[in-house]
Each structure stands twice: as C-alpha cells, then as structure tokens.
Amino acid sequence: MAIAESGQSSASSPLVTQLHGWVTTVDHKRIGIMYILMSFFFMVVGGIEALLIRMQLWVPDNTLIGPDTFNQLFTMHGTTMIFFVVMPMLTGIANYLVPLMIGCRDVAFPRLNALGFWLSLFGGCILYTCYFTGDALYGLGSAPDVGWFAYAPLTSPAYARGGAVDYWILGTSVSGVGALTFAVNLVATILTMRAPGMKLNQVPLFVWMMLIDAWLILVAFPPLTAAQIMLILDRYAGAHFFDPQSGGSALLWQHLFWFFGHPEVYIMVLPAFGIISEIIPVFSRKVIFGYASMAAATAAIGLISLGVWAHHMFTVGLDDRLDAYFSAASFLIAIPTGIKVFNWTATLYGGRLQMRTPMLFALGFLSMFLIGGLTGIMLATVPVDWQVSDSYFLVAHFHYVLFGGSLFALMGGCYYWFPKATGKMLSEKLGLWHFWLLFIGFNLLFGPMHISGILGMPRRVYTYQAGQGWEFWNQVSTVGAFIMGFGILFFFINIAVSLRSGKKAGDDPWDAWTLEWATSSPPPSYNFEQILAVRSRRPLWDLKHPEDPDWKYE
Amino acid sequence: MTESSSNSETSPHPETIAMPRPTAWPMVLAAGVGLLALGIPTNMIFSLVGLGIIITSLYGWFGQLLTEEAEVEEPLVAPELRAKPIKPSHKRVLAATPGQRLELPEKVHPYSAGIKGGLAGGAVMAVVASMYGLFSGRGFWYPINLLAAMILPDFADNTIAELAQFSLAALIIGVVIHLATSLMVGLFFGVLLPTLPSSPVFWGGVVGPLLWSAFIYAFMGVLNPVMSQYVSWPWFIASQFAFGIVMGLVVVRSEKISAQSLTPATNRESHDG
Ligand code: HEM
Numbered sequence: 001m002a003i004a005e006s007g008q009s010s011a012s013s014p015l016v017t018q019l020h021g022w023v024t025t026v027d028h029k030r031i032g033i034m035y036i037l038m039s040f041f042f043m044v045v046g047g048i049e050a051l052l053i054r055m056q057l058w059v060p061d062n063t064l065i066g067p068d069t070f071n072q073l074f075t076m077h078g079t080t081m082i083f084f085v086v087m088p089m090l091t092g093i094a095n096y097l098v099p100l101m102i103g104c105r106d107v108a109f110p111r112l113n114a115l116g117f118w119l120s121l122f123g124g125c126i127l128y129t130c131y132f133t134g135d136a137l138y139g140l141g142s143a144p145d146v147g148w149f150a151y152a153p154l155t156s157p158a159y160a161r162g163g164a165v166d167y168w169i170l171g172t173s174v175s176g177v178g179a180l181t182f183a184v185n186l187v188a189t190i191l192t193m194r195a196p197g198m199k200l201n202q203v204p205l206f207v208w209m210m211l212i213d214a215w216l217i218l219v220a221f222p223p224l225t226a227a228q229i230m231l232i233l234d235r236y237a238g239a240h241f242f243d244p245q246s247g248g249s250a251l252l253w254q255h256l257f258w259f260f261g262h263p264e265v266y267i268m269v270l271p272a273f274g275i276i277s278e279i280i281p282v283f284s285r286k287v288i289f290g291y292a293s294m295a296a297a298t299a300a301i302g303l304i305s306l307g308v309w310a311h312h313m314f315t316v317g318l319d320d321r322l323d324a325y326f327s328a329a330s331f332l333i334a335i336p337t338g339i340k341v342f343n344w345t346a347t348l349y350g351g352r353l354q355m356r357t358p359m360l361f362a363l364g365f366l367s368m369f370l371i372g373g374l375t376g377i378m379l380a381t382v383p384v385d386w387q388v389s390d391s392y393f394l395v396a397h398f399h400y401v402l403f404g405g406s407l408f409a410l411m412g413g414c415y416y417w418f419p420k421a422t423g424k425m426l427s428e429k430l431g432l433w434h435f436w437l438l439f440i441g442f443n444l445l446f447g448p449m450h451i452s453g454i455l456g457m458p459r460r461v462y463t464y465q466a467g468q469g470w471e472f473w474n475q476v477s478t479v480g481a482f483i484m485g486f487g488i489l490f491f492f493i494n495i496a497v498s499l500r501s502g503k504k505a506g507d508d509p510w511d512a513w514t515l516e517w518a519t520s521s522p523p524p525s526y527n528f529e530q531i532l533a534v535r536s537r538r539p540l541w542d543l544k545h546p547e548d549p550d551w552k553y554e
Numbered sequence: 555m556t557e558s559s560s561n562s563e564t565s566p567h568p569e570t571i572a573m574p575r576p577t578a579w580p581m582v583l584a585a586g587v588g589l590l591a592l593g594i595p596t597n598m599i600f601s602l603v604g605l606g607i608i609i610t611s612l613y614g615w616f617g618q619l620l621t622e623e624a625e626v627e628e629p630l631v632a633p634e635l636r637a638k639p640i641k642p643s644h645k646r647v648l649a650a651t652p653g654q655r656l657e658l659p660e661k662v663h664p665y666s667a668g669i670k671g672g673l674a675g676g677a678v679m680a681v682v683a684s685m686y687g688l689f690s691g692r693g694f695w696y697p698i699n700l701l702a703a704m705i706l707p708d709f710a711d712n713t714i715a716e717l718a719q720f721s722l723a724a725l726i727i728g729v730v731i732h733l734a735t736s737l738m739v740g741l742f743f744g745v746l747l748p749t750l751p752s753s754p755v756f757w758g759g760v761v762g763p764l765l766w767s768a769f770i771y772a773f774m775g776v777l778n779p780v781m782s783q784y785v786s787w788p789w790f791i792a793s794q795f796a797f798g799i800v801m802g803l804v805v806v807r808s809e810k811i812s813a814q815s816l817t818p819a820t821n822r823e824s825h826d827g
C-alpha cells in the first residue's frame with residue numbers, strides 16, 4: 001500500500017478494512033472521534049451506576065442494593081465519570097479541533113497521540129475487568145469500594161483485600177499516562193505548528209485554554225502517578241508509605257491526591273470555558289469581549305489552582321494557619337473566574353443572540369457554573385466547610401461545576417462541531433428535547449442536594465432513616481435523575497438520527513470566524529489543501545469582510 | 555501590506571501531501587502496557603507477556619520511523635469534496651459601529667476610579683462599623699473580630715466578651731478581608747456603572763446596598779455563622795449604605811474615558827499600515 005486510502009473513500013470499504021483503518025489511524029481527527037465514542041460508552045455505564053444509586057436512595061431503609069455494592073457503585077461511578085467520561089471527551093474534542101483551529105495538517109507527534117488514546121481506553125478496560133474477575137477467578141473480589149479518591153488506609157492491604165483496589169490504581173494510572181502523552185503532544189502542537197502569521201495571541205480562545213489545560217495536566221498527573229506507584233509498593237512490596245502503624249502517613253496520600261485532585265477539577269472545566277468562549281461570540285454575532293484578559297485569567301486560574309489543594313482537607317485537622325492560608329488562596333480563584341464570567345456576559349450584552357442548541361448549552365453552562373462557583377466559595381470558608389463537608393451539599397457543589405458546568409459545555413461543543421466532523425447537522429428539535437430534559441432533570445437532581453446536605457444528610461450512606469426530613473428531597477432527586485437519563489437518551493438518538501438523515505451541513509453552517517470552518521466538513525485527512533496565512537484572531541471574518549477586516553483594529 | 559495580499563495562500567497546489575503512515579504499533583504498545591499492569595493483581599505471566607509485547611512494539615515502532623515507511627503520500631480528495639472558497643459576505647455589518655468590534659459602552663470610568671471608590675467607601679464603612687463597636691459598648695475591636703471569624707475557626711466558640719478583646723491575627727485578617735472586598739466591589743461597580751441606566755448614585759447608594767444586604771442576610775448563616783449570630787443588622791445595613799454612597803460619589807466624579815483606551819495602544823496599532 002503505497003498510497004493510503006483517505007477518510008472519504010474508506011466509508012464504502014468492507015467493515016474489516018474500516019476497523020483496521022480505525023485501529024491503525026494516526027489522524028488526530030479520527031483519534032479525537034474515538035476518544036469521544038469512548039466517553040459516550042462510559043457515560044452510559046457510569047450513568048447506569050448513578051441511576052442505581054438514586055434508586056437505592058428513593059425511600060428510607062431501602063434494601064434494593066446492599067451496603068457493599070453501594071460502596072462499589074459510587075466508587076466506580078465517580079472514577080468512571082472523571083477519568084473515563086469527562087477526560088476523554090475533552091481530550092477528544094481538543095484532539096479533533098486544535099490542529100484545525102491553528103490551521104495545520106497534523107499534530108506534532110501523531111503516533112504518540114494514538115498511543116495516548118489506546119492507553120486511556122485500556123485504562124478503562126483495566127478498571128472494569130474488576131467486575132469480571134470476581135471471587136471465582138484468582139480469588140480477587142470485585143469492584144473497588146474506596147471512593148474516587150481512594151483514601152489511605154482504606155486502600156492498605158489490611159482493609160482492601162483482593163484485587164479490586166489494584167484495578168482502580170492500575171486503570172487510572174494507565175489512563176493517566178495516556179493523559180500525559182496527550183498533554184505533551186498538545187503543548188508541542190500549539191507552540192510549534194500554528195499557521196504562518198498566527199501569533200500566540202491570535203489563536204482561538206479554545207486553543208489558549210487547552211494550552212493551559214495541558215500544562216496543568218503535565219504538572220498535576222505525575223504526583224498522582226507517583227502516589228499510585230507508592231500505593232502499589234505498599235500493597236505488593238511491603239512498603240509502608242501510607243500505613244501510620246508502621247511510620248507511614250495516611251495524610252501523605254491525601255496531600256498527593258489532592259495536589260492532583262484540585263488542579264484536575266480545573267483540567268476538567270477549562271475546556272468548557274474554552275468551548276463557550278467560541279460559542280458565545282459566534283451566536284451573539286460579536287467579537288469576544290476582552291480576549292487578552294480571558295487568556296490571562298485562564299493562566300491565573302491555572303497557577304492559583306495549584307496552590308489550594310488542602311481546601312479539600314479542612315476537616316483533617318490541619319493547623320489553623322494552614323487552613324486560613326488555603327481558604328484565602330481559594331477565594332482568590334473567584335477573581336479570575338469573575339473576570340471570565342464578566343467577559344462572557346459583556347459579549348452577550350448588546351449582541352444579536354441566536355438561540356440555537358449550542359448557545360442554549362453555553363447559557364446553561366453559565367448559569368449552573370455560577371451556582372457551583374458560589375457554593376465553592378462557601379465551601380472554601382473553613383467554618384462552613386466544617387459544617388457541610390462530606391454532606392450532600394458537597395455533592396451538589398461539585399456536580400454543579402462538573403456536570404452542569406463541564407459536561408454541559410462539552411455537550412454544547414458536540415452540537416457546535418458535529419457538523420464539522422460529520423458533514424451533517426444535529427437536529428434542532430431533538431436538541432431542544434435533549435437540552436431541556438437535561439437542564440430540568442439536572443436541577444431537580446442536584447438542586448435539592450443543597451438542602452438535604454444542609455439538613456445533615458451525609459454523602460455515601462447507602463440508606464437513611466425516615467423522619468429526618470430527607471425523604472422528599474431524595475425523591476425529587478431520583479425523579480430528576482431519570483428525567484436527566486431521558487435527556488441523554490435524546491442525545492444519542494439525535495446523533496444516530498442525524499448521522500443517518502441529518503441536514504447537510506456545508507463547510508461553515510454557523511457563519512463562524514475561526515479556521516476549522518475554512519475546510520470541508522468532514523475535513524480530509526490532511527485538513528487543508530492549502531495552508532492559510534493568518535493576520536488576525538478571526539481569519540474567516542477577514543475573508544468574508546474584506547472591506548472591514550479585523551487586522552485593522554487588533 | 556496591501557489588502558489584497560492579506561490571507562494569501564502560502565503553499566502552491568500540490569498533487570499529494572505527505573502524511574504519517576497508519577500504524578498499529580501504538581495500539582499494540584498500549585496493550586502491552588495494559589497486560590504488564592494486569593499482571594500485578596493477577597499473575598506474573600501476564601506481566602512478562604506484556605513486557606515482551608512492549609519491547610516488540612517499540613522495536614517495530616522505531617524501526618518504522620527510521621525508514622521512509624514513516625510517511626505516505628496522500629492524494630488530494632476529489633475536487634467536489636474540497637472546501638468551497640470563502641466568498642465576501644453581503645450581510646450588513648452592524649452600521650454606526652466600528653465593525654462588530656464595538657465595545658459597549660463606549661465611555662467608561664477608568665479602573666483607578668473603581669479602586670479609589672472602593673477604598674473611600676471601605677474607609678467610611680470602617681468608621682461606621684467602629685462607631686457601632688463603641689456606641690454599643692461592645693468595644694472597638696468587636697466588628698473586626700466578627701469579620702475575621704469568617705476565616706478564623708476558633709472564634710466560633712468565643713463569647714461576646716472574648717470577641718471584644720484585641721487580637722492581632724483577627725486585625726490582620728479582618729483588614730485584609732475588608733480591603734479585598736472593598737476593592738473588588740469598587741472595581742466591579744466602576745466597570746459596571748456605565749452600562750446601567752439612570753443615576754449612578756442611585757445604583758451605588760440604594761440598589762447595591764439593598765441587594766448586598768439582602769444577600770448577606772440570607773447567606774450569613776452559612777458564610778459566617780459567628781457574625782450572623784452577633785451582628786446588629788441595622789448598623790450593618792447602615793454601613794452598607796455608607797459604603798455604597800461614598801463609593802458611588804467617588805466613581806461618578808471621575809472623568810469618563812473611551813473604552814478603547816483601556817487596552818494598550820501598541821496592541822491596537824501594530825497591524826495597521
Ligand atoms: C470558586 C471556585 C471553587 C471553589 C472555591 C471550590 C471549593 C471547593 C472546596 C473547598 C471543596 C472541598 C469541600 C470538602 O471536601 O469539604 C470542593 C470540592 C469539590 N470541588 Fe470545588 N470549588 C470551586 C470550583 C470547582 C470547580 C470549577 C470544580 C470542577 C470543575 C470543582 C469540583 C469539585 C469537586 C469534584 C469536589 C469534591 C471532591 C470530593 O470530595 O470528591 N470545584 N470545592
């Protein structure tokens with residue numbers, strides 16, 4: 001085979017050839033799509049786990065699911081959603097788009113890029129093999145039940161017998177190495193492969209935020225991997241890093257974990273910031289307000305987020321002065337975040353808003369992220385945290401930022417760029433169903449958790465007694481969960497229907513301004529026949545409006 | 555540069571484009587890593603096989619990179635599948651505005667006005683709060699200790715008498731919180747003002763304090779339980795109004811500048827020419 005088949009011609013070739021094409025591909029766009037498909041798959045799995053959790057909490061003293069299974073369910077749910085749903089989805093979207101947006105043919109390390117995907121996928125597979133090992137094979141027990149942060153000493157050989165925790169450690173660390181290869185590749189691509197003339201301060205904001213995201217991955221994941229290796233040594237080589245009885249420290253795990261864990265939450269939300277910074281201007285028909293301050297605020301968020309990890313540890317009993325420092329540092333994050341929210345609002349202000357589905361998701365993101373951010377500030381206040389830490393209030397907080405924030409924006413991104421990737425439009429009608437069911441279900445599900453949390457309901461209890469005022473709120477939550485499940489069903493239906501019989505998209509369906517819309521939909525494997533030279537932040541605007549180009553103003 | 559040369563194409567039209575050759579080695583390598591890992595909880599055999607796969611695939615991968623096998627010449631797709639040229643748009647660009655780059659509003663207060671307003675308002679507020687401390691007989695340090703209780707958890711159990719004592723930590727933390735909040739509110743207000751209709755002092759002196767007080771009233775129980783327990787609401791609201799009115803006056807009296815001049819000039823002009 002001297003000449004490879006191109007993306008288009010393989011569509012008609014037999015299934016085996018097609019599969020072979022996907023397995024061997026080094027095309028950043030196909031790798032991106034595989035990441036996204038992987039994310040969808042695990043979203044279904046993690047979603048089912050969540051529905052089971054909610055069904056168990058429907059009534060007091062429910063016996064549907066026993067305590068052990070319940071522990072396994074929330075552990076697997078959290079781990080799955082963070083490492084195998086949000087991470088791959090953002091990685092996939094970035095992989096697909098960044099080279100197109102900076103107008104180049106490929107990423108810096110295409111094969112390494114493929115390796116990153118397969119590591120992530122196999123990481124997920126390793127995690128889930130725990131369900132197949134069972135007590136029968138090798139006597140390993142089943143799913144891990146130590147929470148997504150796997151606190152020591154729950155993970156010590158004494159408490160976690162069998163292999164379940166090993167699958168957690170190995171699955172997340174293998175996929176973590178995958179995330180590292182993604183980040184290395186992305187940084188190199190953005191720094192070295194931009195179209196001629198495109199300065200770093202002219203790349204789309206999504207690219208800016210992914211650049212900082214990738215740096216955060218590079219800083220935050222290695223400590224996690226190190227901690228995981230230490231844990232494996234504890235479990236298999238007789239080391240005692242995290243074993244207080246032999247001179248180890250259980251706190252050490254928490255420090256290492258949250259030094260990764262807090263930046264990780266920003267790793268998951270920065271791409272969302274990036275996506276809506278692309279969507280809002282296009283659907284407001286306005287230039288983004290405060291480009292430079294957006295990029296600077298992102299950098300500030302990245303930096304600050306590295307120094308606040310112990311706000312997850314206020315209840316550990318650290319020194320008061322440490323608590324005060326971490327509390328104050330956490331408040332600081334509100335400033336750059338506020339700048340961003342202000343810029344988005346200012347972009348909307350006076351714009352000619354077009355309420356298409358991507359825009360709806362962007363606005364949904366804005367409103368729910370705002371709520372999540374406010375509860376975040378409350379949690380960063382030490383006495384408040386002492387009250388509501390490890391209650392459902394906390395669960396509400398991080399779902400508002402991670403689901404209402406991150407995942408909503410990522411789904412909005414799917415609507416926005418689906419036409420580019422497939423050449424078909426997603427249906428607006430099904431999209432509306434998807435959005436509204438998700439939005440209503442989401443708020444029914446997580447809104448009441450603020451209340452049940454303040455009423456004292458702890459997180460991670462498999463059941464509760466009647467008469468504490470929690471029943472009603474839990475039932476609302478469970479109803480919300482199912483509504484949301486339906487919403488996501490509409491998402492998948494929409495994708496299937498639109499792939500089959502969606503409206504043709506054309507190259508530039510949204511009348512947008514960044515380079516990815518300058519090529520065909522879907523783009524050929526080499527992205528662009530000719531590489532365009534760039535003179536401003538909106539190269540397509542310049543081409544469409546030669547009488548009034550941006551480079552005169554920038 | 556002339557307009558016609560902008561966005562010109564830099565590369566000539568080739569027939570084929572060199573792209574990396576598809577390869578299964580990355581997938582095989584990842585499978586090796588996965589097996590290596592799985593061996594740990596299951597059986598060493600898996601790890602050994604995994605290690606073998608890793609070595610083989612690295613050998614294959616690098617071997618491929620070193621030859622011309624690494625790349626393939628991809629032919630261009632059929633002309634009808636290529637992107638259409640981008641045509642000038644006939645859509646009206648928003649009239650009366652410089653392109654759609656209009657910054658709304660056109661005139662704003664300089665950032666410094668917001669900072670000065672915040673500082674002035676904060677100072678007046680501090681005076682009102684201290685007066686409360688003195689007149690209520692709870693002592694000069696009482697208000698600042700209440701504020702600091704937001705961060706200093708051990709204040710939560712203090713009695714009123716203890717809260718009247720001087721504490722250096724509380725003083726520092728209280729001052730920092732107060733300064734930071736005043737500056738933030740001032741800046742926020744300064745930026746927001748020109749976009750709001752009608753009189754600025756109305757927004758700063760009436761609406762702002764009302765909203766802010768209502769918000770604090772609602773959330774104080776969670777934000778700062780100590781303060782919510784001991785604070786005197788009439789004085790609290792009075793100090794909010796003092797802050798808002800003073801800050802509003804300071805900001806309004808500053809001279810408005812064009813929004814454009816908030817961005818550095820060099821940045822705007824570098825592309826002209
Ligand atoms: C203003 C910004 C934010 C602040 C001040 C903040 C503060 C906090 C604090 C103090 C906690 C720990 C509560 C406890 O353990 O008792 C927490 C938990 C959490 N936050 Fe945030 N947060 C903010 C934004 C975010 C964002 C943007 C995300 C994600 C995109 C996020 C995700 C999470 C998660 C996942 C947890 C729970 C971790 C766990 O215990 O499992 N937060 N937040």
Ligand SMILES: [Cu+2]
Nearest residue numbers: 262265311312
């Ligand atoms: Cu955090």
